[in-house]
Amino acid sequence: MSWTDERVELLKKMWNDGQSASQIAKELGNVTRNAVIGKVHRLGLSNRAGLAPVAGEEDEPEAQAPAPAPEPVEVPPAPEPEIEEPSTQSAAPPASNRRAIIPAGQPLPPQPSANEISPEALASVREVEKSAKRIGLMELTERTCKWPIGDPATEQFWFCGLPVQSGKPYCEAHVGVAFQPMSSRRDRKR
DNA sequence: CCCTGATTCGC
DNA sequence: GCGAATCAGG
Numbered sequence: 001m002s003w004t005d006e007r008v009e010l011l012k013k014m015w016n017d018g019q020s021a022s023q024i025a026k027e028l029g030n031v032t033r034n035a036v037i038g039k040v041h042r043l044g045l046s047n048r049a050g051l052a053p054v055a056g057e058e059d060e061p062e063a064q065a066p067a068p069a070p071e072p073v074e075v076p077p078a079p080e081p082e083i084e085e086p087s088t089q090s091a092a093p094p095a096s097n098r099r100a101i102i103p104a105g106q107p108l109p110p111q112p113s114a115n116e117i118s119p120e121a122l123a124s125v126r127e128v129e130k131s132a133k134r135i136g137l138m139e140l141t142e143r144t145c146k147w148p149i150g151d152p153a154t155e156q157f158w159f160c161g162l163p164v165q166s167g168k169p170y171c172e173a174h175v176g177v178a179f180q181p182m183s184s185r186r187d188r189k190r
Numbered sequence: 191c192c193c194t195g196a197t198t199c200g201c
Numbered sequence: 202g203c204g205a206a207t208c209a210g211g
Contacts, residue, residue, distance in 0.1 A: 002202095033195090037196070041197080143191045163193095198205105199205100201204095
């Protein structure tokens with residue numbers, strides 16, 4: 001496969017869009033992420049959106065800014081003080097925002113943070129359960145999904161065991177369903 | 191262990 | 202120009 005115009009175009013688009021090299025490679029097909037990165041460099045767009053020129057030094061306080069950015073768009077702060085809820089059943093928000101560099105002038109592009117319990121999510125869980133590694137308690141590590149499958153009281157019980165995403169306890173699919181937004185407050189049925 | 195991009199260098 | 206191997210980090 002060669003770098004046709006279309007493929008390069010898609011590459012540029014996705015790269016500037018903040019997609020990772022591996023994702024781009026997957027999308028393009030027949031290329032590895034290395035190929036993508038290599039191409040990115042050759043194209044000279046290593047930098048994700050023409051970010052401010054790296055002054056060689058890393059984040060210097062720089063009291064004097066001779067050539068200040070025309071429009072220092074401040075990223076909308078998300079002052080979210082850690083509010084520990086004493087006794088409430090609410091999933092702890094991962095609060096992991098993608099640190100994507102956004103060209104000045106644009107607010108926040110794609111923010112798939114919206115959690116929504118969709119049938120897809122549940123279906124996804126079913127899928128994952130089918131491909132789960134079915135590891136035992138002893139096999140659990142920091143990087144294995146700890147999502148329990150089955151009934152602990154029966155022999156049909158194991159853990160997902162698929163690779164977790166980041167520092168989360170579950171794999172991607174399970175993280176999705178683990179942090180469901182609290183559905184409407186359900187009255188304590190008693 | 192999973193992932194990310196950056197760089198090198200034989201092709 | 203290409204990209205696998207490697208490096209350097211999270």
